[in-house]
Each structure stands twice: as structure tokens, then as C-alpha cells.
Amino acid sequence: MIVLEKRPQPSRAWSMSTPLVAVLATMFFGGLLFAALGKNPVEAIETIFWEPLFGEFAFYYRPQLLVKGAPLVLIAIGLSLGFRAGIWNIGAEGQYIMGAICGAGAGLAFYPVEGWFIFPIMVIAGALGGWAWAMIPALLKVRFGTNEILVSLMLVYVAEQLLASVSLGLLKNPEGFGFPGSRNLQSYASAHNAELFEGTGMHWGVVGALIAVIFAYVLLNRHMLGFHIRLTGEAPRAAKFAGVNPARLILFCLGLSGALAGLAGLFEVSGPSGVVSIDFNVGYGFTAIIVAFLGRLHPVGILLAGGLMALTYIGGEIAQSQLGLPAAAIQVFQGMLLFFLLALDLLTNYRIRAARKEVA
Amino acid sequence: MDLTEINPVLLVASLMVAATPLLLAAIGELVVEKSGVLNLGVEGMMIVGAISGFAVSVETGSPWLGFVAAAVGGALLSLLFVVLTQVALANQVASGLALTLFGLGLSALLGQSYVGIKPPSMAELNIPGISDLPVIGPILFGHDPILYLGIALTAAVWAVLKFTRAGLILRAVGENHDAAHALGYKVVRIRCLAILFGGACAGLGGAYISLIRVPQWTEGMTAGVGWIALALVVFASWKPWRVLLGAYLFGGVTVVQLNLQAAGVAIPVEYLAMSPYLITILVLVILSADKSRAPASLGRIFHASH
Secondary structure (H helix, E strand, C coil), X not given: CEEEEECCCCCHHHHHHHHHHHHHHHHHHHHHHHHHCCCCHHHHHHHHHCHHHHCCCHHHHHHHHHHHHHHHHHHHHHHHHHHHCCCCCCCHHHHHHHHHHHHHXXXXXXXXXXXXXXXXXXXXXXXXXXXXXXXHHHHHHHHHCCCXXXXXXXXXXXXXXXXXXXXXXXXXXXXCCCCCCCCCHHHCHHHCCCCCCCCCCCCHHHHHHHHHHHHHHHHHHHCHHHHXXXXXXXXXXXXXXXXXXXXXXXXXXXXXXXXXXXXXHHHHHHCCCCCCCCCCCCCHHHHHHHHHHHCCCCHHHHHHHHHHHHHHHHHHHHHHHHHCXXXXXXXXXXXXXXXXXXXXXXXXXXXXXXXXXXXX | CCHHHCCHHHHHHHHHHHHHHHHHHHHHHHHHHHCCCCCCCHHHHHHHHHHHHHHHXXXXXXXXXXXXXXXXXXXXXXXXXXHHHHHCCCCHHHHHHHHHHHHHHHHHHHCHHHCCCCCCCCCCCCCCCCCCCCCHHHHHCXXXXXXXXXHHHHHHHHHHHHHCHHHHHHHHHHHCHHHHHHCCCCHHHHHHHHHHHHHHHHHHHHHHHHHHXXXXXXXXXXXXXXXXXXXXXHHCCCCXXXXXXXXXXXXXXXXXXXXXXXXXXXXCHHHHHCHHHHHHHHHHHHHCCCCCCCCCCCCCCCCXXX
């Protein structure tokens, strides 16, 4: 008979090592999945995790790692603050879309004027767009006690419809021969979020993600607000007695995560993607949830986890073209990772003991 | 624009069809939440049910086997949730999200070779004479059997929760798991069964979309119905008949907006298409003032230390 015994303190050792164990377990079971799909599991895993970093074409893939990792880290940092306090924003995908629409819209409003001031305005508009979209569930929760999980998620579908609407109407390229989608921001110099150093993949989004990591670290470890966030998550009653204002915390956490997701959307639309189109969003907002948990809701952890997740995206694309591995297999792989992570968390909080059967 | 083309009888009949996936998924989730567990993986279980039902009915040619497979598929996925939340004592919100993300990927993987195929159709109920009656015929007696199963399931859940000992125990576990445990009820076992039931119902609801309502397979075809089902349980204050009412209300919104799209109303298609989600939010806001009906142990982790 096996019993669980609650640890008086969560184990630090396990807390650090569960992500690694989870990654290894996912590699193993992912390998089984790839084998079931008729691929050589070792080759597939190697293609996903090795090829982008040290393979023949690594010079091309390494910059991609930054490009894919930046939005994931940016969004996940925002989400993690809320998750720590038990505030569940799962509509980051919608805030990402709104950031892109508002940011690109602000930039295109100036077309074809060139000027240094255009990109900063776009950045502000993008952040505001995401912030405003996240404020809807935040205000509804504060004012009416509405469940923020459901509202933020419903707003993803609304944002997707808005995206379709603007790419067919408001932001449609007047010189696009009737095709849906906006003007390409990459060919509009003032609005283009270009690489800061040629061939490195380093764009403003990467800089933003790094700043967000540092900001979140300082906030959580050195600031009263960060302490309140942690306190609310770990001991809600104690937080109440300590005079934490829950409404302020909800507005702050949801607003910040919305603004960061909006920024991610803006950097994506003005950089790697270039156009506002119907299929602009590719699920970063949802993958970022995995990133946040994989990074143990810790800023530095999220930075590492974002890199790892970007690796599976790029490796997955390589495996898709070289081995014919279906794109959905990578999605399953990422989902699996979250499963193992949550399951292994047991070891952090509980001790597994063998016990003799007692008479109840 | 021609609103006269919208036939009210057909509207009500198709409203019932549009509501059934929601009803099935929501009634399952109601039982799960009554036992004190919050499973946010409804969307994932639905889409897995949708593809497993679709695949099996295409392979065997029998929609009935398809629905059985959908229920099994949904329940199997919910088994993962059982392992996470009841065995590994993981956070229920995070586990539910994991279930949805995993389910969406898994269904896309399983469904690759089924895109663009037409599934075998299920015969509609046809009672000679009665099903041909004007107005009542198509609304009450002209549907597929699963639609009636949904209504029967609602009645059954209501009766079991209200009148039976099993229902009382389920509610006790959901209201106060420590007290239920002290009385000798197997909290974890009861919750496992409730979660599996919820998974099977969600699977059925998903298959109803892919086999009857649409009917074909496309990636991510549940498009948030699972999340609306979650909202519906809150909307219904955890009462089975109100779930039915709510499902028909949302079904009505969906059908009316589709009819308006078809009739070419001057509102852009995108704005009509977002209306069910906006109305869900609106209803949540109106009803969120009253939280007293929620099971008291909802979402809390149970760990028996003795």
C-alpha cells in the first residue's frame, strides 16, 4: 500500500528537477508516439532537439529560435504573474490578436509617411490594445464577480472574428488586388520591426521579452506588489488579513498580461509575420500557458522554457519536412509535456511512502 | 435581405439540433461539478469524441458504434484528468487546460485522413402519421435518436440527483468532501466515476457535431462549444432543467445568427458569428451575482491524511 504524505515545505530539489524529468518523460513517450506513426523515434527526437541547434542548417534555425521564443516568453511572463495569484487569464491569444490589430492599425494610419515616431506609437497602441481586451474580463470580475477564465476565453473567439473582419475590410491592402490581408509592414520602413543585427533573429520583441523577464523578477522578489501576488496565491486568507486589495491585484495582473500579449502580437505583426491576415494567430497564446507552467511560473524558468518550446516548434517543422511527421504530432507532444509536468508536481508537495495497511 | 424565407418551424427544429451538443456536454459537466470537481477540459474531450466517433462510424458504417466510440474516447481522455487531479492531486484548472490543449492536438493527429469524408447518416425518428403532422411533427417527432437521448439524460440526471441515495452521496461529496469522507464514502472513487461520466457525455456531444450537426470532420470544429457548455453550467446554477433551457437558448442564438447570415442581413458575417460568444459573456455577467448555488467543495483538492 502506498500513501502520500504532505511535505511541510515544498521540496526545492524536486521543484527544480521536475521540469527536466517531465521533458525526459515526454521525449520517451513522444518517441513511442512517433514510433506508432511509423517514424524512427530516435531520429525524430534528434531532429526536433538537436538539428535546430547543432545541425547542418543551424545557422538558419538558431535565429528562428529567438523569433519563436520571444512572443512565448513575453506572453508567459504576463500569464505567470496572474497564475501565481490564482487569476486565470487564458485568453492571451485574443489579447495577442488585438495587440496586432491595434498596433498595425496605428502604423498603417500614417502610411506612407515615414518617421522615427511611428514605431513607438505602434508599440504603445499594441500594448493598449491587448491591455483593453484583458480589461474586459478584469472589470467584469471586479465589478460582477464573473468568471475570468470563461470570459477571457470567449473573447478569443470574438477577437478571431474581429481579425477576419479587419483583414477583409478596414485594414485590407487597397493595392492587394482584392486578396484579404493588410499592407505588408515589412516593406514600410518606419513600421518594420526589423532585425537589430543582421541574421541574428534579434528584433525588438526579443528585447521586450528580456526586459519583461527582468521586470517580473524584480517585481516578484523586491517589490511589495510582487509579494502580494505570491501571498494571494499561496495563502489567500493571510493575504486578506495583510490588507491585500484583491480588486487591484486582478486589474494589475490581467492588465499587465494583456499588455504583454498585445506587445507580442504587435512585434509579430510588424516583424516576422508582416501582415494582418485571417490566419495571423498560430496559438502562441495557448502554448504560452504551457511555457508558464514549464518555467514553474518563475521568470528565469520561463525564459528557459520559452527557448525549449521554441525548439520544439522549429524542430517540429524540420521533422515535418524531413520525416513527414504530422504538424499535429508536435501539438500532442507539447500537450504531453504539460501533463507530465502537472503529474510530477506531486513529488514537490508530497512524499511517497510505503505503508502497512491499517484497519480504518 | 429577405426575412420571410426563415421558416419558424424549421428554425425551432434546427435550434434543437444546434443545442444538443451543448446540452450533452453541459449535463455531463454538471454531474462532475456536483461532485466538487471543476474539469475545464470539456472542449478537449468533445473534440476527441468528435473524431473518435467520426472515425469509427466511417470505418464501420454504423453511426451507433460511432457514438459508443465517442463516449469511450471522451471517457478515456477524462481518465487522464482523473490521474492528474485525483491521483497526482494536481491543480484542476491547469489540468483541465492541459486536457483541452492535448485533446485539440490529438484530434488533429487522428483526424488527418478523415478530412473531406462524409460520415454515414443516422436515420431520423419516423413515426408514420405523427412525424408528418404540421408544426409538431418536425419539432417533436422528426429528430435523430441522440437528440432524445440528450433530453432523457437531462431527466435522468435530475431524477438521480434529486431522488436517489446515489445522488445524495454525490452531492455530499461535492458540498463537503471532508465530511463525506468521515462518513465513510469513497470521495476519490465517486469523483472518478463522475469525471468519467462527464467525459463520456462530452464525447457524445462532440460526436453529435461531427456526425449529425455538420456532418464532416474539420480540425478544431467544436469551436468553443465546450467552453460555452462550461458557462452554461454556471448559467443554470447547477440545475439540470435549467441546463436544458440554457442550451436551447444558445442553440437559438446560433441558429438565428446563421439564418440571418443566409438571409443576407446588412450586418457583416463576422459580427453575427461572434454573437454567441458575446451573449455567453453577457449571460455570465447577469448571473454571476448569485454564486450561492455552486457546490461548496468545487475545485478544491481532496487529500485524505488519515
